[in-house]
Amino acid sequence: MQRETARQRAERVLDELSLTARNGHIEIIDFKEAESCYVHHSRRAVALTGYACVSPVMARGRFPRYTFIDMIQGMPAMDGGEAWALAAICGATIPESYSDWPQAFGERVWRVVQKYDLDAFFERVTRPFGSGGDHYHLRPRGFDWESPDRTELPDVLARWRSEYRKSPPVRQVMTATVLQLYRQGEDKHWMVRVPKGWHASEGIEILQAADALEDWGGLCATYAGW
Template sequence: MPEIACAGPDAQSLLAWVAAVKQGLTPSQGIVTLRLDQMRLEDLVLSLLDLDIEEAAQVDSLADSASPFERCPERFHETLQKAIWQSPLCKLFARTHDGEYHRSLCPAAYNERTGEHHAEEMARWRADFRAMPPEQQMMAATIVWMYRSGPDSIWLRRVPCTWKASEALHYMHDTGCLALWLQLIARYPGW
């Protein structure tokens, strides 16, 4: 796989890891694996939120998507809806009254008009999150980090979300949701 000269080290590690796995290879021990072993999934996601268009296109190409790559609110919203329905994460996300496309969704247990969180609903949200299999938790946590455009201590407080990046990627690959996760990362236009 050709390297992108401007790609950051985290993006390069992800691209190399996914390319190796797609070829049926075990990602080689070295910088790629070491970097992903030493960081949490949260840190990987946050470092990938600012991919440039070329890096994003390369990440998307590794997802083998049937739809053409386009980094815009419409395409991200389609991918986000697909992730929420296929994973399924419907209990964790709700429609808002404002905003277009993905901006019309937010994590549940939150009143977007007042900015208030509902304690009872938040307890239910966290219980639902904890009851999910790890791949669903990883997808939901990724969406929350995207929604917050950074770390979160509201929804993801007191829930499991400290996976090593390498373990999370292996797990999502083994459970068949890595391609959808890659599309979310690649098509993210900002919230």
């Protein structure tokens, strides 16, 4: 029996969510099915993104309490087919082989930092905190990452939050995405008393309006650990 390719798995995932994504065009095949089909937690990001691209109202109704932060924190649960499906929805091209994803993610995250002017929030450290991708050289500002104790820098954290508050929505969404992919858990340091409560569909709308969905989708789809 011929092994299913990543693209074929992605098409199957989309079909089971009553979605199709071809040549940058996304459609909901059957609204009734999309509103009632079973969505495993690992597929929520795929489903929400696809539905929101077509109908933000429908997406919000389908997942009423699903925040953008929830969606980012759930990205590690995606398997290869689901990640490919997310990339297809966002119009992003990602490597066929999972083994190439860490390097691709490392390259993408630094491009996102540069393109969306996120240098105020993230810095390159001399010593990597892992291997297999350039993202291990990236850390959020606010700590002395070069010291053995990784000392907290309160003034830097205060500037971080101040800069974040006055940023346009797409810069906030991209910053939140990178930080949550890095953090993967409760944050008591950076995103404190700052805008972060978007519904997941609102986050997708912000990305679409700024023509940033492809960058975001390619970044999230190639996430392979940090």
